[in-house]
Amino acid sequence: MINKVRDFVVENNLIQNNDKVLVALSGGPDSVCLLSILYKLKDYFNIEIGAAHVNHMLRGDEAVKDEEYAKSICYKLGVKFFSKRVDINKISKDMGISHELAGREERYRFFEDISKANGYNKIAIAHNANDQAETIIMNMMRGSGIEGLCGIRSKRDGGIIRPILCLSRNEIEEYCNYYDLNPRIDSTNLENIYRRNKVRLDIIPYMKDNFNKDIIETLNRMANLLQIDNDFIEKECNNSYKKYCKESKKNLVIAKDAFFIEKAILTRVIKKSFVEFSGKHTNFEMKHIYEVISLANNSTNKKINLPHGIIAENVYGDIYLKYKEENKSEENEIILNKENINNKEVQYGEYNISFTVISNKNNIEFSNNVLIKYFDYDKIKEKLIIRKRKNGDKMTPLGMKGSKKIKDIFMDLKIPVEKRDTVPILCFDNEVAWIVEHKVSDRFKITKETKNIIKITFARKG
Known part of the structure; x- marks a missing residue:
């Protein structure tokens, strides 16, 4: 022996x-x-x-x-x-x-x-x-x-x-x-x-x-014998996990393409996603795996609850795993007076924001940076407001004639629901001028008649 x-x-x-x-x-x-x-x-x-x-x-x-x-x-x-x-x-x-x-x-x-x-x-x-x-x-x-x-x-x-x-x-x-x-x-x-x-x-x-x-x-x-077979399947699972899953501190995303692979591999990829995201092996059952598969075939923004305080959400076919408490942003709005805006600096959420009024538009070198935008300063009547979206918000995107709901713009841009409240909305008086990083309003664009320009820069902290 x-x-x-x-x-x-x-x-x-x-x-x-x-x-x-x-x-x-x-x-x-x-x-x-x-x-x-x-x-x-x-x-x-x-x-x-x-x-x-x-x-x-x-x-x-x-x-x-x-x-x-x-x-x-x-x-x-x-x-x-x-x-x-x-x-x-x-x-x-x-x-x-x-x-x-x-x-x-x-x-x-x-x-x-x-x-x-x-x-x-x-x-x-x-x-x-x-x-x-x-x-x-x-x-x-x-x-x-x-x-x-x-x-x-x-x-x-x-x-x-x-x-x-x-x-x-x-x-x-x-x-x-x-x-x-x-x-x-x-x-x-x-x-x-x-x-x-x-x-x-x-x-x-x-x-x-x-x-x-x-x-x-x-x-x-x-x-x-089964261990030999299982090891092969696990190897395939790990390869698929690396290909289709992306981890961050706040969430784990299973790409929509994962749901077309063989079910024997897919179920393991989903189980591995649960474990990798939560750090826990217990309480996850096959019914939870099949619920996620069903969710992937459902319409966007649908959610299900999973063990350990996790929710899974369909975001345009991708499945996001996240914790319930991370869904909302509670930022208050910031109101700034137009007359005192030049060289002003404020903070909002993860951003440091600066404002510069420019009188000679011929000296401007426009930037391709999505966090830097220029607007017609004289079209602002009294105030600038930085806030999160509100129900009923609309704007006329640059190059368009009619207005469009902010909600529909977010959907067109495929911005995940849980991130929409974290996107700053810049308003001039009561009109949306900029969905930061995404769209600016045609209403406040710079034209040949523009005399004074306001440059607004959003810079992420750290």
């Missing part, structure tokens, strides 16, 4: 020369077997080993004896030992989650803390072939796709490795008996109270007796 683990580690590239490996040591058969085998292989791989134990404080004296046993076996081997006691019952109640989930999160947090503080670059977890089979069955009952049917990976991000995933529970027990290791037995593993225990104690034995005595090996073989 030692050679079997060695070959599995090499085949899956789990350990490299000079690695520092922290073993998650509960004191049970799986983790004790893992520690023992890695200890016997430490010279072969030229690695340093440590062990970490978390006492969940759920089983009273039994849990204390588990901790003492884990400490003693490390002492005998000369392996560094780290331990921590955590009141999982309290954490579970405070966070409103199960003991299993609370325990898992606390364990991994402790392992990561110890690794960072002591230079361990790998964390070895004692999942075995039976754990793999149980996980696959549980995922199947939840209606999982191919990714869930891949089960447990031999390694994952963060330096997590599973060197004995190739061993069955029977092999582990035989190993512990042969070397007289006397591991601790968690009595709750023998009780039919948890979902996983029911799969372990009821479903798998039934499948063995009635369908396939080698069901553990069969499910592990299936997982290995």
